[in-house]
Amino acid sequence: MEKVIAYFSTLEQRPLERMALLVGGLLFFWIIEGAIPLVKLQYRRNKIRHALVNFGFTVMHLIIHTGLAVFIVLLSDWCRSAGFGMVYWFNANIGGAILIGVLALDFSSWLVHWIMHKNPYLWRYHLIHHSDNKVDVTTGLRHHPGDSLLRGIFFLLLIFFSGAPMYSVMIYQTLVVITTAFTHANISLPPLLDKTLSYVLVSPNMHKVHHHWMQPYTDSNYGAVFSIWDRLFQTFSTLHPSKIKYGLDRYYPNEKDEDFLDLLKDPFLHKKKL
Template identity: 75%
Template structure:
């Protein structure tokens, strides 16, 4: 590697290594991604969404869950840093056991954490108690860029636990962790945004990444489509592990076919308390 490129690579890794310590920069990435795709979905919408009141009202409801998610993550970040540092100090995890190069360490860490996103998503769909929390995400009948962080606090906490588990197994250092978190924030905004891409382009993207149409199938109101396409950034897990499915995007209808009344998908208090009530059959 040329000296200049080597220096830039090290500077990039150093930047991500300490990114967790710069909350304003991380917030700028999140907000920037949301605003960018908010503008794009306004220019090339996939569906003419019919909000209960207005798009801003819908965004406000989802923003409440976004704030709660960020508060939970702030506390989890302390544990994430300590666990990643412990792995480095004790040389524990796949990246240390294999004596991986820096590039391979990034790849292993990113793939391991993306697998954690796929795995926790699958588990939440398969375990009835956990599904009660996750269905709040699926109850949104107007999927747009703000839906991406519409997660019940219980859902967010479980995602954090699986995230920690895969850091522990992989030994992912903080630069690898923060590269993945940056990717997943942008990918979440992209895949939930109400944007219309050429079908062929979307299909090509879906061979490597979770594309918007691929994820919209996951938000279809009927099973088995709801129980498919669990990936967050990369589509490899769905394709390798048999959870990939496709559907003509024109046939997709958002929401749930049971468990939750569509007319209440913007009632924050109802959404927060719903998981503690037994779902209707």
């Protein structure tokens, strides 16, 4: 356990290693979705072109969160020195600190996601993620910079309230990177396995419901790693994969889902239907 804690405590200082985890996860599920696809995706041009559009947003997302990493480290260290946050209020041991930190940060992911769906202005930024008509492993980090920044702010807020130490923060960030690739990947799991996973974790079929083009399905299944928040707050829903259609029923033209520059500037246009 000490070696695990030591590894994750300093992982933030090894950006190339973190990048390897991200790229490795993407490549792994890229291969798997080619072998056992959930649906046959008809890309506008080809899968590489689609991936390049999403990687453009991924790069911006990573730049923003690399910048926020400085504040994450400072805040986590301050909580430790001040004894502030649930980890210290409950005098948690290492296992308890991991549990509190991971659950708190996963709740931050659920909460900011729910808020972006409910607030018309913030939805402008998040709809770029939902505008992808071909959901695959590369869709996972297709976030407008405004979306990414808001996620970072909520991440900091929950570190503040939980007092999550850096090893707990990095364990969660590693989990969410892998899970994001897994839940967005165009993979077909045995229905019983997918359903069983969804009782605790966000499963691929569960998250695909969130990408269905019509409400109320779009406004459900907000979870990132754990499904417990959607079950607890009654935002969990199911839909057979054969009935799922990706994209949006309004707000942004589906035929322009690979127009990178239009997607980037779209939240700032005043013609938005809210």
